[in-house]
Amino acid sequence: MRSPAELSTEFRSLGLKVTPQRQLLFRLLHDNTSHPSAEALFDIASNQMPGISLRTVYQTLTDLALMGELQSFDFGNGAARFDPNTGAHHHLVCTACGEVADVYVDGADRLHLAGGSGTDGPDGFDGFVVASTDIVFRGRCANCCDDPSAAASRPAEATPPGGSHSPQFTDPALPTRRKP
Amino acid sequence: MRSPAELSTEFRSLGLKVTPQRQLLFRLLHDNTSHPSAEALFDIASNQMPGISLRTVYQTLTDLALMGELQSFDFGNGAARFDPNTGAHHHLVCTACGEVADVYVDGADRLHLAGGSGTDGPDGFDGFVVASTDIVFRGRCANCCDDPSAAASRPAEATPPGGSHSPQFTDPALPTRRKP
């Protein structure tokens, strides 16, 4: 996405207002490679602007995505992740800690599709017209490889003491029965 | 996933019970290529077994996934989709109607990753060890290409008259403001 200054100009030119909340989010998102969720962004924003509302973070993220300044992804980690990198790229997703990293795939556009049923269409497959391609590599990030235990203790995201309420990123286990 | 008969044997051999609810779901899932959500499966199951509980559908799907008989995917359509096709394959997802179709990608395993930052690791990238690769092609299915209007009226899933409560699959629009 563009710089905070450019976004401010763009917003004004569209008749939208440049509020301090929006400016803060512009800054927090610019060059941000962490693929934050709305709530993660809200936590950081709350530090610099204590009264800011989670609702406003959602609104602004939605607006920016609608304007094409942000991409939003759902990696199945419970919450949507937002990405100011609007170029064509793909992602590594750690199944242990949820971390997301950018990756550039050589030849992602020239993937050859082979049939499930039917014949190829003009621009796609079986009449399906492909608009975009998302590639997600799932595995374990460097931190989580080192630490064979469950969720890695990444800096600035140590284990929540009060008790975790976020989805478990532990790798799949074998069939487990309910408690007796 | 395996046949209902094989699954019954497998369940019993694990000390799990073969209930009519499970048998029904085995049948509904076997060779099912529709990538149903839990609720979609529940609707169909309810026809053949009126009292069945949505909770049981979730339980059984979770158990089958844990046993490796099913894959579950989250395409960002609101609900997880379940897939008895456990082989390596990828997906076409219609952004207009939510339909999911299998697709086989030539050379998906030999994708060449290029850096975001850092050096390649032994088995992956920048210390990231890839365990699986998911490729999703988003676009419009044949039905939705024909019908330029919004959600296509697929058979057996006509527009809910009472009022839609599922995510809008309409393609992204331009920045829209709230009502005055």
Place this chain on the structure above:
DNA sequence: TTGGCGATCTGCATGACATGCAGATACGGT
């Protein structure tokens, strides 16, 4: 600089999806 229109913010309600829980039920070995 001040006035005022209307977009925006905030707080709360509502909604979709998924899981935890406990008593009633029924599978399956005996």
Place this chain on the structure above:
DNA sequence: ACCGTATCTGCATGTCATGCAGATCGCCAA
């Protein structure tokens, strides 16, 4: 047919996201 226990069902709870309405404030004009 009996019994132990896995399972089912109904409901409560939890998370993420959006709808709503009154208070607030950005921004253009006078």
